[in-house]
Amino acid sequence: MSALDGLEVRRTTTAQQLADGLSERIMAGAFGPGDRLRESAIAAELGVARNTIREAVRILELTGLVRYEVNRGAVVIAPTPENVEALYTARERLETAAAARTPSPAQLDAITRAFDDLVDAAQTGDLPAIVDRDLAFHQAIVAVLDSTRLDDFFAAMTKELRFYLTVLTKSETPDEVVADHRRILDAFLAGDRDRAVAEIRAHIDTSVQQLKQVLAERR
């Protein structure tokens, strides 16, 4: 602990900060799926130049929350059925691949802790927190793959998914969520890799079915 801890000149650009801020607001629902991000409006409101906003939005594109359409600018991604399907397929592949491996004690510990956190959140009933912990649990599973690149990739998908979930609010009760994940955790703790794979597959399958139903109803 040095005497200079915490002292740090701003080691970031305005555009980066704007990207972070915009990201937060989008995740919080200030912009819905499919909404356009109008540059001049945002620039005026935040008191920065339009090209700076443009850069910020390009940075946002990196995280996958928006995509560019020619002559229409940045558009917030929308949960189309195909998109949701593709997202969950990728998740399933990664998580089952992870479950097929033998986790290190530390990794097993991290998964267990993530589960405990989920249980805590479920008891309070705080829905956004539950979603957060749910996704963190799965991130801990993917970490068993021991690959930072895959961790990052999964984290990006998680961000996208969390956004969809805030929009779609799926219907499972907290108790069901906990029960689902407990089965997965048990399989891991028992060292039964086949069962872990199967549980994860089942869990993701029901999740995607639910989501697709919510999507269909929204029409």
Added chain:
Amino acid sequence: MSALDGLEVRRTTTAQQLADGLSERIMAGAFGPGDRLRESAIAAELGVARNTIREAVRILELTGLVRYEVNRGAVVIAPTPENVEALYTARERLETAAAARTPSPAQLDAITRAFDDLVDAAQTGDLPAIVDRDLAFHQAIVAVLDSTRLDDFFAAMTKELRFYLTVLTKSETPDEVVADHRRILDAFLAGDRDRAVAEIRAHIDTSVQQLKQVLAERR
């Protein structure tokens, strides 16, 4: 075949075209690892405005060929040992996960064709072509995962890797390359998933060792 085939108004932006062009040039070695992309120079040379170049480079960042450093601008990625290691680890996880699945006949066919292409290239001895076909073979393996998102992710890594390989020129002979891949293909064709996984693991392992050695010698 309509009378209007091929007629297409440019459905892309200048920045996108610039990004594509720059990407090509980087892949071709016009910029080496660690080189900075100087905005004003490029803008002047190509006759576009600097902010357009900036956008182009931000788009480039999406594909992973450059990354931004504060107050230094865009820098071409460099093959550090950690980076190469991380890349190959992610590859190994994805490819072995794919090999653990049962490929559809079409997928098996695609893998076989990719191998044949590799053999053709090896016979001509055209090194860049060999690298291309090599990577295409592995892309075909990952396709067994049946996930477009993972396909895209792998393709992005492939782009990065191809860039490194053009810089590093590893030492395997074409014959060795073909032999290596033939073993993998055989395991797939035999439907022996365990052997396929093992062969892939071995192949990637030797690749990464070779690359790391080349890296060490370059110092």
Added chain:
DNA sequence: ACAGTTCAACTGTACTACAGTTCTCTTCAT
């Protein structure tokens, strides 16, 4: 060889401008 200084080059950001595209609203014909 080394620390300090200086200066040119470059990035990050702001502001202005304008052509071309998309969106919206109104008008007109069915």
Added chain:
DNA sequence: ATGAAGAGAACTGTAGTACAGTTGAACTGT
């Protein structure tokens, strides 16, 4: 009412200029 058409507003994509702050490299004195 409904839909087609057209006009105008709003917005994006791009160009160009400007300037403060940072970085890197040459230069200086030690």
